[in-house]
Amino acid sequence: MDASLFANTDSGTLVPTIEGMQAFVPNQLPPGIELGNIINEFGEASAALGGLSEIGSTIANPYMVIRPLQRNEALRSSAMEGTFSTADDLALVEALDETSANDSAREVHNYIRAIDFAIDQIKTLPISHRVIRGMHAVLLEQATRVRGSNKRPGEYKIHQNWIGALQIQRSRFVPPPPVEAQDCMDDLEAFMNADTAPLPPLIATGLSHYQFETIHPFGDGNGRVGRMLITLQLLSQRLLNSPLLYVSPFIDANKDEYIDAMFAVSSEGDWERWLRFFLTAIKESCVETTKTIGRLNALQERYRGLLHEKSKSVSALSIADHLFERPVISITEASKICGTSYQSAKKNVEQLVHLEILHQVQGFENPKLFWAKEVIDISDGR
Numbered sequence: 184m185d186a187s188l189f190a191n192t193d194s195g196t197l198v199p200t201i202e203g204m205q206a207f208v209p210n211q212l213p214p215g216i217e218l219g220n221i222i223n224e225f226g227e228a229s230a231a232l233g234g235l236s237e238i239g240s241t242i243a244n245p246y247m248v249i250r251p252l253q254r255n256e257a258l259r260s261s262a263m264e265g266t267f268s269t270a271d272d273l274a275l276v277e278a279l280d281e282t283s284a285n286d287s288a289r290e291v292h293n294y295i296r297a298i299d300f301a302i303d304q305i306k307t308l309p310i311s312h313r314v315i316r317g318m319h320a321v322l323l324e325q326a327t328r329v330r331g332s333n334k335r336p337g338e339y340k341i342h343q344n345w346i347g348a349l350q351i352q353r354s355r356f357v358p359p360p361p362v363e364a365q366d367c368m369d370d371l372e373a374f375m376n377a378d379t380a381p382l383p384p385l386i387a388t389g390l391s392h393y394q395f396e397t398i399h400p401f402g403d404g405n406g407r408v409g410r411m412l413i414t415l416q417l418l419s420q421r422l423l424n425s426p427l428l429y430v431s432p433f434i435d436a437n438k439d440e441y442i443d444a445m446f447a448v449s450s451e452g453d454w455e456r457w458l459r460f461f462l463t464a465i466k467e468s469c470v471e472t473t474k475t476i477g478r479l480n481a482l483q484e485r486y487r488g489l490l491h492e493k494s495k496s497v498s499a500l501s502i503a504d505h506l507f508e509r510p511v512i513s514i515t516e517a518s519k520i521c522g523t524s525y526q527s528a529k530k531n532v533e534q535l536v537h538l539e540i541l542h543q544v545q546g547f548e549n550p551k552l553f554w555a556k557e558v559i560d561i562s563d564g565r
């Protein structure tokens with residue numbers, strides 16, 4: 184990190200760290216900021232969030248859209264950090280014994296499990312160290328890859344870390360050393376759960392994300408846990424009433440500005456640039472999410488129409504509806520979903536295959552697996 188770039192900033196201080204380098208310690212939130220110049224972006228993002236929440240409240244089974252959105256989030260957020268999987272593999276991991284999955288697919292699946300864990304926790308708890316570390320533990324559970332040899336699932340860092348290079352000397356940014364990072368996390372935990380008025384909660388969420396990434400409290404997984412926290416903070420502040428909004432697809436598509444804008448807060452105190460990016464990410468993600476929900480609804484309508492015309496079986500209809508949450512199923516699972524015998528579930532599945540709603544997954548015989556490719560492809564952003 185080039186310490187001279189931080190000479191005039193008012194957003195934090197430099198402290199000495201390992202190898203004669205300096206580390207950046209961010210000041211406590213909130214900064215003194217003027218929102219006048221970003222009032223339009225704020226208004227648009229707030230309106231988009233409100234609109235999305237309203238759409239969410241009209242969906243009979245919200246998980247029919249939440250799961251596909253989460254799969255897309257998990258794939259894109261993980262890809263940004265070099266963990267690549269496909270929507271196909273992710274859907275298969277959900278249906279199979281996880282231990283048989285490859286490491287990348289399992290880590291991407293863990294991303295969804297970590298969000299689930301945290302959503303459940305914040306029903307009764309504030310967004311605390313316990314919740315944040317718990318998410319990290321789930322995300323990195325059974326992470327065996329070499330890249331993460333310093334992974335300590337569920338524990339904050341005990342060594343200095345840095346961003347953007349293999350050697351600290353060449354790094355772009357050096358976050359706080361472990362002890363300072365712990366203090367910063369204490370402050371952030373308090374801020375995330377405080378009444379920040381007159382600062383709007385949406386702005387507080389944007390500030391918190393910058394702060395979390397700048398603290399970089401874990402040895403690994405900071406990017407991913409930080410992006411999960413955006414949705415969680417929106418939920419806990421009741422800006423969302425169901426976990427519908429995920430920003431990683433937008434952030435991944437605008438990765439350079441995402442990172443440069445956070446860097447500019449640290450180096451120049453340029454909060455406006457970061458908040459403008461953040462608010463645009465919220466607005467654009469709402470727009471994309473609304474489109475995805477439209478696609479899912481249209482697909483469900485088409486399946487229902489087909490089944491109404493060609494089958495009239497209530498069981499086949501329940502299976503088809505269930506595919507949006509879990510797009511890969513076996514016949515045994517189908518029989519559980521509709522509470523019928525194996526034999527009649529088999530008939531229903533055959534019908535769904537005949538109507539090309541389901542396709543048999545090649546390479547799986549015992550048990551046979553079937554997938555709804557159209558549902559899976561929506562999570563791929565295709």
Ligand SMILES: Nc1ncnc2c1ncn2[C@@H]1O[C@H](COP(=O)(O)OP(=O)(O)OP(=O)(O)O)[C@@H](O)[C@H]1O
Pocket residue numbers: 263264345346347355356396397401402403404405406407408409442445446449
């Ligand atoms: N200059 C910066 N200031 C603050 N945060 C940054 C900066 N540059 C990158 N980041 C954040 O750090 C993330 C990447 O850093 P790093 O590769 O260390 O993450 P990580 O801890 O390995 O997390 P994961 O395993 O989820 O990637 C980015 O996605 C971004 O969120």
Ligand SMILES: [Mg+2]
Pocket residue numbers: 264403404405
């Ligand atoms: Mg990483």
